[in-house]
Amino acid sequence: MLKRLLHKLEDPKRPLLGPNLKALKFWGLLLPENFIMRxxxxxxxxxxxxxxxxxxxxxxxxxxxxxxxLNNLKITMLATVSVCKISTFLFWQNDWKKIIGYVIEADIVQRKTNDIIKQTIIKKFTKYCRKITYMYWCLMYTTVIIVMVQPIMKYFSSPVYRENVRNGNETYLQVVSSWVPFDKNTITGYLIASVIQSYGAIYGGGWITSYDTNAMVIMVFFRGELELLRRDCANMFGTESSPVTEQVSKERLKDCHRRYVALVKHARLFDSCLSPIMLLYMFVCSVMLCVTAYQITIETNPMQRFLSAEYLVFGVAQLFIYCWHSNDVLYASQDLMLGPYESTWWMHRISYRKNIFILIAQFRKRIVFTAGPFTELTVPTFINILKGAYSYYTLLSQSQS
Structure with a gap:
């Protein structure tokens, strides 16, 4: 059953981004052409x-x-980031379509290769993209389910809370803290508010999963394309035992140059779309992690602690995945210039080596994604954010004690 469902998510025309594009269309980030559905x-x-x-x-x-x-802040700040993600995605729809179109086209071209090693690399990255997409979906929807069932779990697991609610000393725990134009402390008002809040949590979860997994897979694509380009540069002149003609080597050199220019162009376009969101998210994540960690320490109910801990794991994982894949792209771009050196460049005349040197000089550019104009998305940045969140947590704990 599960295999059949996953198979339906695949798209032969879009072998890398198939499930991600279907998620974007299902949740309405890629708006349909049909006017009514749009x-x-x-x-x-x-x-x-x-x-x-x-x-x-x-x-x-x-x-x-x-x-x-604190309950409101940890949900509201994440929801605010999600709104910014979707708003920018819709406003910059044409730019995102250019990026997605480039990824699809470049990926299909590389899959036509007869090189066994390149085929292995492509399969490895495709399999990795599927794993990270499905695992992220599971983590997100697990978080959504936990947020939705948290009021019920607290009501049945905490006798003190049940008694306080019956006596009017406490209000019903909401799915998501939000304002409604009616009294949500009555049974009817609470149930209606819970339905509205559950809808917001489910649709917001769909927003996050479709946007984030699409961005992550595109990052993985850039990482894989850089690795494939390095291998093509190493095979620019064939091998020492089986060299290619000068005409063929020139065409290969031109192809490597063309691919690199296209890669840098679309990587910058991708960064321009993602960078403002990541700047906001880094600030929000610091506060959200601080608030969730503080809730874990003050919560006495074991079930509530577990639910808060899962939410903390989701917040850390979401930021870490972005920083990790951006870090991968950075190091792959730095290793790219080794490709021409790994070729049989010494077998060609000096005048031809000048073209190789120019190509190597181009490859020296760092490709890394950023969070606004202030910092780069790397693993050290992720560690600094965790340190900042811990500092906020310590300050909050001391102020409350």
């Missing part, structure tokens, strides 16, 4: 944006209760 998706997006705004409004009403405030 308007429906726009209305759905607007409804979730308005719901996120209601979460921000609710901060004012719960500001006096530190527990409710």
């Amino acid at each position: 308007q429906i998706y726009i209305l759905l997006h607007l409804s979730v944006i308005l719901f996120t705004a209601s979460e921000c409004v609710d901060v004012w009403f719960v500001k006096s209760n530190i527990t409710l405030l």
Whole structure:
């Protein structure tokens, strides 16, 4: 059953991005050409944006209760980032389509190779993309389910909480803290609010999974394309025992140059779309991790601690995956200039070696994705964010004690 479902997600015409593109279309990030469906998706997006705004409004009403405030902040800040992700994706739809089109076209061209080693590399990266996509989907929807069932779990696992709710000393724990234009402390109002909040959590989860996995797979593609390009540069002149003609080597050199120019162009375009979002997310993630870690320490219910810990794992994993893959692209771009040196360049005359030197000089450019104009998405940056979050957590703990 599962294999059949995963098989339906594949697209022979888009062997690398198949499941990711279907997720983007299903959740409406890639708007359909049909006018009616297009308007429906726009209305759905607007409804979730308005719901996120209601979460921000609710901060004012719960500001006096530190527990409710922290619950609101950790969800609302992540939801705000999601709204920014989707808004920029829709506004910059043409740029994203250019990036996706380039990835699909370049990937298909490379899959036509007869080189066994290149085929192995492509299969490895494709398999890795599937793993990270499906694992991220599972992690995200597990988080969504936990957020939705958390009120029920707390009600049945905490006798003190049940008694306080019955006596009116505590209010019902909400799925997501948000403002509604009616009393949500009654049974009817609470159930209606829970349905609205569950809808926002599910659709917001779809936003995050489709956007993030698409961006991550594109990062993996850039990493794989750099590795394949390095191998093609090493085979530019054939092997020492089986050299190619000068005409063939010239065509290969031109092809390597053309591919590198296209790669750098689209990597910069991708970074321009992703960088503002990552700048916002780095700030939000620091606060979100701090708040969640603090909740784990003050929570006495074991079940609630487990649920908060899972949310913390999701927040750390989301940022780490971006930094890890960007770090991979950086090191692959630095190793690219080794490709021409690994070829049989010494077998050609000096005048021809000048072209090789020019190509190597081009390869010296670093390709790395950024978080605004301030920092690069790398593993050291991820570690610094964790240090910052721990500092905020220490400050919050001391202020409350």
